[in-house]
Amino acid sequence: MTHQPSAPPAVTGPSVQSTPARSLLARLGEPRVLSWLSVVIVLAGWELAVIALALNPIYLPRPSRIVVALFEMFRTGGLTSDLIATLSRIFGGFFLALGLGVALGVWMATSERVRAVADTFIAALYPLPKVTLIPLLIIWLGTGGPFMLTISMLGAFFPIVINTVLGIGQCDQGLVLAARDLGASRRQIIRMVLLPSAIPSIFAGIRLGLGVSIILVVAAEMVVGKVGLGARLYLAGQVLETEQVFAVLIVLATLGIMVTKAQDMIDVRLGHWRVN
Amino acid sequence: MPPVGTAAAVPAASTGAVATTVAVEQVGLVFPSRSGEPTVALADVSCHFAPGAVTAIIGPSGCGKSTLLQIIRGFLAPTHGRLRFVAGPGDAPHKAPHSTPHMTTVWQAFNLFPWRTILDNVAFGLEVAGVGRAEREARARAALAKVDLAGFERKYPRQLSGGMRQRVGLARALVMEPELLLLDEPFGALDAQTRLVLQEQLAALVETSGTTAILVTHSIEEAVLLADTILVMTARPGRIAAEIAVDLPRPRSMATTRDPRFAALFDHIYGLLRQEVIRAMATEGGGA
Numbered sequence: 008m009t010h011q012p013s014a015p016p017a018v019t020g021p022s023v024q025s026t027p028a029r030s031l032l033a034r035l036g037e038p039r040v041l042s043w044l045s046v047v048i049v050l051a052g053w054e055l056a057v058i059a060l061a062l063n064p065i066y067l068p069r070p071s072r073i074v075v076a077l078f079e080m081f082r083t084g085g086l087t088s089d090l091i092a093t094l095s096r097i098f099g100g101f102f103l104a105l106g107l108g109v110a111l112g113v114w115m116a117t118s119e120r121v122r123a124v125a126d127t128f129i130a131a132l133y134p135l136p137k138v139t140l141i142p143l144l145i146i147w148l149g150t151g152g153p154f155m156l157t158i159s160m161l162g163a164f165f166p167i168v169i170n171t172v173l174g175i176g177q178c179d180q181g182l183v184l185a186a187r188d189l190g191a192s193r194r195q196i197i198r199m200v201l202l203p204s205a206i207p208s209i210f211a212g213i214r215l216g217l218g219v220s221i222i223l224v225v226a227a228e229m230v231v232g233k234v235g236l237g238a239r240l241y242l243a244g245q246v247l248e249t250e251q252v253f254a255v256l257i258v259l260a261t262l263g264i265m266v267t268k269a270q271d272m273i274d275v276r277l278g279h280w281r282v283n
Numbered sequence: 284m285p286p287v288g289t290a291a292a293v294p295a296a297s298t299g300a301v302a303t304t305v306a307v308e309q310v311g312l313v314f315p316s317r318s319g320e321p322t323v324a325l326a327d328v329s330c331h332f333a334p335g336a337v338t339a340i341i342g343p344s345g346c347g348k349s350t351l352l353q354i355i356r357g358f359l360a361p362t363h364g365r366l367r368f369v370a371g372p373g374d375a376p377h378k379a380p381h382s383t384p385h386m387t388t389v390w391q392a393f394n395l396f397p398w399r400t401i402l403d404n405v406a407f408g409l410e411v412a413g414v415g416r417a418e419r420e421a422r423a424r425a426a427l428a429k430v431d432l433a434g435f436e437r438k439y440p441r442q443l444s445g446g447m448r449q450r451v452g453l454a455r456a457l458v459m460e461p462e463l464l465l466l467d468e469p470f471g472a473l474d475a476q477t478r479l480v481l482q483e484q485l486a487a488l489v490e491t492s493g494t495t496a497i498l499v500t501h502s503i504e505e506a507v508l509l510a511d512t513i514l515v516m517t518a519r520p521g522r523i524a525a526e527i528a529v530d531l532p533r534p535r536s537m538a539t540t541r542d543p544r545f546a547a548l549f550d551h552i553y554g555l556l557r558q559e560v561i562r563a564m565a566t567e568g569g570g571a
Contacts, residue, residue, distance in 0.1 A: 185394035189408035
């Protein structure tokens with residue numbers, strides 16, 4: 008690229024002095040590149056190790072086979088409908104939890120009586136591992152949609168309620184006084200002062216809650232589901248389709264990454280006014 | 284800057300209207316404390332605030348001057364005595380004779396909403412009152428221009444200096460066109476130089492707006508520079524120790540501080556406060 012004499016000065020900045028090899032090495036050292044590169048190296052090592060050691064694919068299939076299995080599952084195996092089922096269970100329950108959780112949180116934070124009543128129940132239910140509720144919920148609700156929505160909602164509900172109460176409790180009382188002084192009603196204070204100031208805390212609750220919802224829905228699907236990623240994972244394991252097990256795990260991991268990244272983006276957008 | 288010393292001793296009655304008088308009648312505030320001995324925050328405070336004038340309340344820290352302001356604002360209920368508002372001929376004719384005047388406050392801690400832009404902070408009061416977006420933004424812009432903050436509408440509070448933030452606080456209170464402006468140690472959180480400049484600007488603003496204002500401060504200089512009347516409070520339990528008329532000509536500026544009458548007033552108030560501050564320190568030392 009950088010031929011010394013006649014080349015037009017199309018090259019910008021850094022490569023003026025360095026040779027091509029050197030600049031490539033420098034590029035490889037960049038953290039972003041490095042993080043992808045490490046993934047590629049691990050996958051290549053895995054592939055080669057499986058071939059070299061002639062491992063039984065039931066124990067450890069080759070990454071290339073897993074990718075093929077993944078595409079096959081999407082193309083003909085109906086994995087798309089499993090993904091949709093799981094996502095709608097997670098987010099259906101999550102949005103229910105968000106609505107109910109923020110509403111109860113606001114109510115608790117603004118009324119001492121409500122708080123006194125709700126605190127005890129939350130203290131009793133919050134530390135309980137929610138998976139332990141699966142048998143009881145199945146007895147009550149069966150194994151269909153209502154059960155899945157409830158288990159998903161239970162996961163996200165408590166972190167959201169608790170963080171909403173906390174966030175509103177930490178609101179600067181001076182801001183509430185200023186709003187009252189400017190004529191805001193109780194409802195306006197809640198909507199225009201308490202909720203906006205609690206948003207960082209509510210989002211911390213959402214972060215925790217959505218994670219628990221994902222775990223619970225997949226776990227519930229593994230126990231009783233006929234469709235859904237959890238059901239697919241369990242089924243593949245039962246029949247020793249290890250490639251499919253890995254394929255579902257990849258889908259779940261990707262889902263996790265996307266949810267985390269989306270939350271990071273929302274956090275940045277919401278955090279622009281935050282005092283640093 | 285307007286020329287200094289144009290002798291117009293008329294206290295900011297530019298509209299010629301005499302609006303609501305605030306009368307504080309034997310107001311006291313006593314609250315129970317854990318030790319059993321009730322704490323007397325305010326004892327038998329009587330004073331009145333003349334319409335269209337700036338009244339400063341000055342006193343040692345902990346004397347209850349901010350508490351008195353909260354009582355006048357209606358955020359604290361006194362345990363004794365009462366407040367009376369008496370409408371004057373300058374009030375709107377439909378106004379009930381003893382209705383509470385429209386008040387807004389400027390706070391020591393600014394209390395700006397950090398998630399709202401400067402424009403939206405100033406427009407907050409109009410927004411909760413149901414004023415439409417176009418109108419409230421226009422009025423907020425005008426108020427910001429009055430405090431020399433045109434061009435900062437889209438910024439957030441954290442992007443502004445302390446002095447600028449308090450000018451936003453002032454614009455937010457003034458945009459509501461209050462009949463009574465409450466200033467609760469408005470420059471207490473600012474550095475000395477910023478304070479001087481803002482005091483001068485506030486003096487000019489209250490002179491032109493003609494609103495009744497109550498200024499709580501612990502700066503003698505600030506009280507003399509801004510007020511028509513100064514109420515000196517005693518150490519806890521707070522009482523009114525003296526009422527002092529400030530007959531310095533307006534408009535006032537930093538040049539006013541070199542007026543011999545300014546020095547005389549300063550010394551007089553300092554003499555009164557000194558005893559109270561010493562007494563406050565003694566009781567605090569004894570009580571703790």
